[in-house]
Amino acid sequence: MPIGKPLTEEQIAFIRRNFATMRNQDIANALGISRSGVTNVQKIYHLRKSPEFASYLAVKAGKASNIARGGKALNITPEVIEKRVATYRRTLREERARVTFGLPQKTKAKVKRQPRRKCSQRAYLKKLGYILDEPNCVAYYTDNTTRAVRMERNWDGKRNYYKFKPYQDGVQ
Numbered sequence: 001m002p003i004g005k006p007l008t009e010e011q012i013a014f015i016r017r018n019f020a021t022m023r024n025q026d027i028a029n030a031l032g033i034s035r036s037g038v039t040n041v042q043k044i045y046h047l048r049k050s051p052e053f054a055s056y057l058a059v060k061a062g063k064a065s066n067i068a069r070g071g072k073a074l075n076i077t078p079e080v081i082e083k084r085v086a087t088y089r090r091t092l093r094e095e096r097a098r099v100t101f102g103l104p105q106k107t108k109a110k111v112k113r114q115p116r117r118k119c120s121q122r123a124y125l126k127k128l129g130y131i132l133d134e135p136n137c138v139a140y141y142t143d144n145t146t147r148a149v150r151m152e153r154n155w156d157g158k159r160n161y162y163k164f165k166p167y168q169d170g171v172q
């Protein structure tokens with residue numbers, strides 16, 4: 001059938017009558033049209049396969065299936081789910097890193113930078129002259145550091161805050 005040629009009323013009626021109990025390819029072959037032509041009619045008229053026919057197809061294919069609800073045949077095992085979860089977590093971790101370093105995001109996932117409080121604290125401590133050991137959350141001060149004693153007293157050792165220690169040459 002040439003592209004763009006509309007289906008006749010008889011063809012549409014045949015599709016509507018037989019869609020629930022025939023494969024799309026069989027309907028297309030019977031009418032001499034493409035399988036996508038059958039799918040287009042299915043979308044327009046909201047046609048579904050019958051549950052009995054869908055389960056027959058699922059058993060024939062040997063797959064666990066949600067085709068009875070009008071969906072695609074799925075074969076999801078626990079291993080597949082674990083792999084998807086691991087991929088999702090890795091993607092989120094990479095997105096957080098991009099946002100933290102000021103790079104554009106590659107996905108539409110909503111991620112935030114580190115807590116604003118910690119980002120601003122780090123910048124403020126560097127401005128005052130503290131030497132930061134970020135992996136260990138330790139802020140070292142020297143004789144040249146403008147010390148914020150009150151801040152040190154309030155923040156020292158709390159969760160997500162730096163511990164304050166004097167800087168000694170060779171020890172960090």
